[in-house]
Amino acid sequence: MHVRELTTDDLDAAWELGRLAFGSDAQRSPHTTVEVPGLTRYGAFDDGGRLVGKAVDLHHDQWWSGRAVAAADVAGVAVAPEARGRGVARALLTALLAGARERGAAISALYPTVAAPYRACGWETGGVLRTVDLATAALPRHRPASHLSVRAGTLADLSAVADLYERVARHRNGMLTRRGELFDFFAADAKLPGDGLTLVEADGDLVGYATWQRGRGYGADSVLTVDEALATTAEAARELVGVLGSWASVAPTVRLCPLDGDAVSTVLPLEAARDHERDLWMHRPVDVARAVSARGWPVHTRGVVDFRLTDPLADWNTGTWRLAVADGTAELTRVDGEADLRLDIRGFALLYAGAARAHAVAQAGLLHHAPAVDPAVLDLLAAGGLAQLLDYF
Structure with a gap:
């Protein structure tokens, strides 16, 4: 071959x-x-x-x-x-x-049709992209805020939409930047996403948007598919959700991918949501030293821990490493000898993506340690918090 x-x-x-x-x-x-x-x-x-x-x-x-x-x-x-x-x-x-x-x-993510072959190659589950259905009539409707305006977006607004997405995404973990050659290539024939783009503005500044597809018909099975709904203020989120709720008479179901803990999700009645689709995604480092040094870390987190890492597919990752985190940055450096903690590359992926804590990784057989050693010291690698994807690829 x-x-x-x-x-x-x-x-x-x-x-x-x-x-x-x-x-x-x-x-x-x-x-x-x-x-x-x-x-x-x-x-x-x-x-x-x-x-x-x-x-x-x-x-x-x-x-x-x-x-x-x-x-x-x-x-x-x-x-x-x-x-x-x-x-x-x-x-x-x-x-x-x-x-x-x-x-x-530095890092890699993928959506598997079957997980086992990717696990054998070092990827491990990072999270789930969840698409849910909600009864449109259940969406809360509020009196429109006097300082906000709502209008349909045009091609000229797409740059502001991209900027707002970045304001929401950049302080999270795992979200695509949606910038670079690949995105520029597909944006060359610029057109509005889906059937509609709804904007919420405050004094001319964009504070919320939703892109949506109307779907077919107006009967009991009609669905309004919201490709994305993001906001940077609670008032803008309520305004967006109110606009989506206005479709109740002709689209009884609204379908969307909620972003955990964002402004829009805190307005939605997610307790009544029904899962429409769940797409598992997996993560792994390409180069562990880059993966650690390139990302941001919590400014309040400090610590040092040594561990032995094994990566059967990428031997440049295998070895004994020292992780040092301080002042919002981190570094991974090679050290001589062995270490009390022995980590599989899949365990590294789980911790890095915030998908598991060290005790759970050890129970899964992806972290080994002597009985007298507390594996929780490797929670330092998980200090960045949970990762989430909003794009399917």
């Missing part, structure tokens, strides 16, 4: 492999036949030169507590049915990680 970056001559075969793997529509998207900036396509070929597997490295950046961290987010992994179970995906992901590290990536 030979793994290399795909060229434009390989894209027809790559598209067909993806179409078969994911049951895609036979109608091709234009970007599948051309080179796209901001991503790297990898392919695995058998001895006869036939493409038997593919994977894509998306050159994203993710926000981690106020700092943008270079990411290699993985998409489009597919293996021909005749080649499955032969290590094709592992070979692809090994090459992808090496290439991602070479270009400066």
Whole structure:
């Protein structure tokens, strides 16, 4: 098996492999036949030169507590049915990680169709992108605030929308920056997202927005799909939710992805929400030293801990490390010898993403320690808090 970056001559075969793997529509998207900036396509070929597997490295950046961290987010992994179970995906992901590290990536996320092969390659569950349904009539309606104005957005407003998204996302963990070559490429033919864009402004400044798709019909099964609803003030959030609630007579259900603990979610009656879809996402470091130093850390957190890390796919991560956190920054440096704490790369991913504490990681067999050693000292690696994604890729 030979793994290399795909060229434009390989894209027809790559598209067909993806179409078969994911049951895609036979109608091709234009970007599948051309080179796209901001991503790297990898392919695995058998001895006869036939493409038997593919994977894509998306050159994203993710926000981690106020700092943008270079990411290699993985998409489009597919293996021909005749080649499955032969290590094709592992070979692809090994090459992808090496290439991602070479270009400066620090971390990686993906949405698996099946988790086991990615666990075997060092990714571990970081969280769930949850899509919920709410009764539109149950959304609270408030008297409009006198200092706020609501209007339909235009193409000219998209820059302000991107800025507001960044104000919400940048101090969280895991959220995409939505900036860079890849996003610029798809934004070149600028158009409004979905069917509508609703803006809430205060003295001409954008303080909230919602993008939505009207859907079909106006009967009992009609659904208003809200692709995104974000606000930077409680008043703007109430205004947005009130606008969504005004659809109750023709769209009995509103469907959206709530962002934990943000202004809009604190207005929604989420106790009455029904899960429509749950998309598990997984995380892993590409380069652990970069992953630690590039992100932001809580300014009140200080500490030092040594641990031994094992990464079977990325040997540059394997070794004994010292984590030092202070004054909103952190550093991971190599030290000699062994350590009382022995951490698997999947355990590192769980802690880094705030998805588990050290005792739980030890119970999962991803952190080993002597009986007299308290594993909770490695909670220092989890001090940044829980990560969340709002984009599916």
